[in-house]
Amino acid sequence: MSELIRAPDGVQAWPASSLRPQQRSVAWDRLGAEQFDVVVIGGGVVGSGCALDAATRGLKVALVEARDFASGTSSRSSKMFHGGLRYLEQLEFGLVREALYERELSLTTLAPHLVKPLPFLYPLTRRWWERPYVAAGIFLYDRLGGARSVPPQKHLTRAGALRLCPGLKRSSLIGGIRYYDTVVDDARHTLTVARTAAYYGAVVRSSTQVVALLREGDRVTGVRVRDSEDGAVTEVHGHVVVNATGVWTDEIQALSKQRGRFHIRASKGVHIVVPRDRIVSDVAIILRTERSVMFVIPWGSHWIIGTTDTDWDFDLAHPAATKADIDYILTTVNGVLATPLTHADIDGVYAGLRPLLAGESDDTSKLSREHAVAVPAPGLVSIAGGKYTTYRVMAADAIDAAAEFIPARVAPSITAKVQLLGADGYFALVNQAEHVGAMHGLHPYRVRHLLDRYGSLLSEVLALAADRRELLSPITAAPAYLKVEALYAAAAEGALHVEDILARRMRISIEYPHRGLDCAREVAELVAPVLGWGPADVDREVATYIARVEAEILSQTQPDDASADALRASAPEARAEILEPVPLT
CATH class of the missing domain: 1.10.8 (Helicase, Ruva Protein; domain 3)
Structure with a gap:
C-alpha cells in the first residue's frame, strides 16, 4: 500500500504511487535486488492492468516498459471505451457483452472521471429494412452486459436527425437513431491504471527495456532489462513473466526460443483531428463503410475522425500515416458532410496499431478482437488480442494463468471492486467546482476540465x-x-x-x-x-x-x-x- 513521502523541497507530501524522477533509482535498485512473484512486460493498458490485478491479489509485482506508458497502441485508439456495435453484426455476442459490462463498470465505479457517456447519431440511408435491423442491434447493445447508465435509443426523422447534426447533407440520410456510448482519454487512463498498480505496491518503471529472458533449464525465471535512458543493465527475477506487449508480442516471444501458441498481426488505424467548428453537430456520428465503420467523435474543441484498417509491416514503435490514409478518411466523411473538410482543416494526425490475433482471416477488419492467453514456456505467460475496453478481463485471465507458477496461494481477482486513482470523491468535487475554483482563482469550467483529467488527484496538481x-x-x-x-x-x-x-x-x-x-x-x-x-x-x-x-x-x-x-x-x-x-x- 502507498505511503506519503515528503518531497525534497518540503512543499508537498507525495504518495509513493507518484512516479517521481527520484523514484526511478529506487525502483531500479529494487528490480535488481528483489524476488518478484510476477514480472510484467509492457506498460500499455493490458500490462498496466496485469500489474494492478496481481498487486491487488497480494502478489509482489514488477512492471517494466521500454518507452513511456501508453506510448504504443494505448495512446492511439479511437478514444472510445465501448462494446463495439459493429461486432454484433459479426455475431461476436460474447465479446460485446463482456465489453459492455466493462464499460458500465468503468463509467459508474472504476473510472467515472475518465470514462464519459457520449451520444451518437446512426444515420439511416435505406428505407424499410434498415431502421428495424439497426434498431434491433442497438436494442441488444443497450441491454447486453447490464448497461444501465446511458439512455436508450431514440428514433429520429430526417428533420430530427438534422436538428441534432446540421452539418450533415440532407441527401446523406433518410432518418437516424440516437444511441449512447462512451469516450476516454486512453493515454491518461492507461497511466492511471499504472499509477494505481504502484499505489497497491507494484514496482513500476518506464524506459526499462527487456533485452533477454532469464532461464533455468526450460523454465523462464525473469528478465534482463536495459535502461533506455543511460544503457545500464540489471536482472529482474520472478516466479512468472507476463508478456503483455501488444504488437511486440512476437518479438518478446522470440526471446524464449520456444514456438508461440499464436501470432500477432498489426493493423494500422489512422485518425485525423479537426477543429470543432468545422462540423456543426451536437452528437458524435457513426458511419458505415465498405470495410468497417468510421467515427466522428467530439474531443474537447476538436473532432477525432477515423479510422482506417490496413496491414502494417514496418516499424512497430512509430506507425506512419500516409497521404492515402488521410485522403481515405476525408473522402469517406466528406460523402456525408454539408461543408467538406480539406487537408488545411486538419490540426492533428495520429496512427496506431491494433494487435490482432492472426490466422482467422486475410481481412484485418474481420480478424477477431477476442483475446488469448498462452503459456509458450514454463514461467512465461503471453496475453494478446482483445480490445481496449476489456483490458481488466484480459489482465485477470493472464494472472489466473500465471498463478500456476507462483508457489503461494493466489487470491482471485478483485479489480472489479478497485477504483482507479482519482475516482474516489470525483462526483462530490464536480459539485464543488465553483468552490474549488474560487479557492484557487480558477474558473469553474477550468476546474471541471481538470477533474476530468485527474479526478480527485486534482489536489496534488494544484498543490x-x-x-x-x-x-x-x-x-x-x-x-x-x-x-x-x-x-x-x-x-x-x-x-x-x-x-x-x-x-x-x-x-x-x-x-x-x-x-x-x-x-x-x-x-x-x-x-x-x-x-x-x-x-x-x-x-x-x-x-x-x-x-x-x-x-x-x-x-x-x-x-x-x-x-x-x-x-x-x-x-x-x-x-x-x-x-x-x-x-x-
Whole structure:
C-alpha cells in the first residue's frame, strides 16, 4: 500500500504511487535486488492492468516498459471505451457483452472521471429494412452486459436527425437513431491504471527495456532489462513473466526460443483531428463503410475522425500515416458532410496499431478482437488480442494463468471492486467546482476540465502551485492546458521527455496546428528543474521533439507505407539508449 513521502523541497507530501524522477533509482535498485512473484512486460493498458490485478491479489509485482506508458497502441485508439456495435453484426455476442459490462463498470465505479457517456447519431440511408435491423442491434447493445447508465435509443426523422447534426447533407440520410456510448482519454487512463498498480505496491518503471529472458533449464525465471535512458543493465527475477506487449508480442516471444501458441498481426488505424467548428453537430456520428465503420467523435474543441484498417509491416514503435490514409478518411466523411473538410482543416494526425490475433482471416477488419492467453514456456505467460475496453478481463485471465507458477496461494481477482486513482470523491468535487475554483482563482469550467483529467488527484496538481501562482496560467501556445499540468507530468506522472508530456500527458501534439512546436521550449524549461536538465538538455529535448514532428508531418505527404515509414524512422528517439529488436527469423 502507498505511503506519503515528503518531497525534497518540503512543499508537498507525495504518495509513493507518484512516479517521481527520484523514484526511478529506487525502483531500479529494487528490480535488481528483489524476488518478484510476477514480472510484467509492457506498460500499455493490458500490462498496466496485469500489474494492478496481481498487486491487488497480494502478489509482489514488477512492471517494466521500454518507452513511456501508453506510448504504443494505448495512446492511439479511437478514444472510445465501448462494446463495439459493429461486432454484433459479426455475431461476436460474447465479446460485446463482456465489453459492455466493462464499460458500465468503468463509467459508474472504476473510472467515472475518465470514462464519459457520449451520444451518437446512426444515420439511416435505406428505407424499410434498415431502421428495424439497426434498431434491433442497438436494442441488444443497450441491454447486453447490464448497461444501465446511458439512455436508450431514440428514433429520429430526417428533420430530427438534422436538428441534432446540421452539418450533415440532407441527401446523406433518410432518418437516424440516437444511441449512447462512451469516450476516454486512453493515454491518461492507461497511466492511471499504472499509477494505481504502484499505489497497491507494484514496482513500476518506464524506459526499462527487456533485452533477454532469464532461464533455468526450460523454465523462464525473469528478465534482463536495459535502461533506455543511460544503457545500464540489471536482472529482474520472478516466479512468472507476463508478456503483455501488444504488437511486440512476437518479438518478446522470440526471446524464449520456444514456438508461440499464436501470432500477432498489426493493423494500422489512422485518425485525423479537426477543429470543432468545422462540423456543426451536437452528437458524435457513426458511419458505415465498405470495410468497417468510421467515427466522428467530439474531443474537447476538436473532432477525432477515423479510422482506417490496413496491414502494417514496418516499424512497430512509430506507425506512419500516409497521404492515402488521410485522403481515405476525408473522402469517406466528406460523402456525408454539408461543408467538406480539406487537408488545411486538419490540426492533428495520429496512427496506431491494433494487435490482432492472426490466422482467422486475410481481412484485418474481420480478424477477431477476442483475446488469448498462452503459456509458450514454463514461467512465461503471453496475453494478446482483445480490445481496449476489456483490458481488466484480459489482465485477470493472464494472472489466473500465471498463478500456476507462483508457489503461494493466489487470491482471485478483485479489480472489479478497485477504483482507479482519482475516482474516489470525483462526483462530490464536480459539485464543488465553483468552490474549488474560487479557492484557487480558477474558473469553474477550468476546474471541471481538470477533474476530468485527474479526478480527485486534482489536489496534488494544484498543490504544486500553492506558492507559485504563475503556474495556474495557461501554456502560452496551448491555452487549454495550465503550466502546472506540465510540471505535474514530470513531478508525479513519470514523464521523462518533452514528447511524453506533449503527446500523452497532454494532447497538444494533435490538438493544435503547430503540434506542440510553439510550446516545446516553454514546457521543457518548466520541467527542467524537476528532471535535472541544464540548458544543453533543454536544447536537445526541443530539437528531438521538433525532429519528431517534422518527420511525422513529412511522412503524411507520402503515397505509401514504405516511404512514410522511411521518413518517420529518420527522426531521433527521445530515449537515446533504446535498442531495436532483432528481426524475427
